[in-house]
């Protein structure tokens with residue numbers, strides 16, 4: 001079995017792949033104040049309840065955009081499974097033309113680009129990742145990274161409006177029936193959900209205009225399943241896209257790890 005760990009700003013996602021499909025997935029809240037020992041307790045508990053055989057996990061890989069937690073989680077994986085996880089970096093093989101990868105790029109974005117290029121090897125492919133941040137990352141048919149756009153994710157945008165001292169009720173982010181909100185909650189849904197949908201459509205169109213060709217679009221992360229149905233330009237909804245990229249990269253680097 002292969003274990004993928006994607007340390008994001010909201011969730012640490014851990015999922016097991018048996019060679020055919022992703023099985024059990026754990027989502028652990030990202031908390032930079034937690035220590036390696038605290039995460040060890042959480043992971044040990046989850047693992048014990050799963051009933052899996054520890055020795056079945058032969059390979060692991062970690063992608064992290066939270067540097068403070070990277071080392072702690074790496075240590076825990078080593079202790080629980082007695083294996084050294086592959087740590088993503090600019091030095092690993094990804095199937096991308098590494099000379100075109102911006103040096104500051106987030107590791108989750110690198111996974112998305114690698115998985116997108118594998119999914120659409122003959123096309124320009126864009127991944128829309130709806131996490132804490134919303135990111136658009138685009139790779140061409142030669143594995144060259146064309147570029148990335150970053151903006152606040154849907155929930156981050158709502159939190160930016162009202163913070164933690166909200167006078168307003170928690171808003172469940174769903175698609176409203178009208179763009180003309182008649183109460184505060186529906187107005188926020190109209191602004192955030194329909195506004196983001198229009199923005200995403202516009203970003204896809206703008207990218208195609210700049211490149212002068214049609215692109216393939218993959219959506220993943222957080223609330224992607226809620227908005228994808230409203231955006232016909234999305235070709236594939238792939239909830240495990242970042243993990244697929246991590247798995248692909250792990251396989252490419254096995255002989256050297």
Ligand SMILES: Nc1ncnc2c1ncn2[C@@H]1O[C@H](COP(=O)(O)OP(=O)(O)O)[C@@H](O)[C@H]1O
Nearest residue numbers: 008009010011130131132133155156221222223
């Ligand atoms: N049903 C849901 N599943 C996952 N994330 C959700 C869901 N509903 C809302 N979200 C929001 O999506 C974001 C988390 O997405 P995720 O892809 O896990 O982010 P990250 O990779 O940044 O940790 C958060 O802002 C979270 O509040």
Ligand SMILES: CC(C)(COP(=O)(O)O)[C@@H](O)C(=O)NCCC(=O)O
Nearest residue numbers: 008009065104105106108131132133
């Ligand atoms: C853009 C991100 C914050 C997205 O993180 P996420 O929403 O998945 O937690 C992350 O990929 C990151 O910190 N990137 C570094 C900046 C860059 O990609 O250029």
Ligand SMILES: [K+]
Nearest residue numbers: 008108131221
């Ligand atoms: K992510």
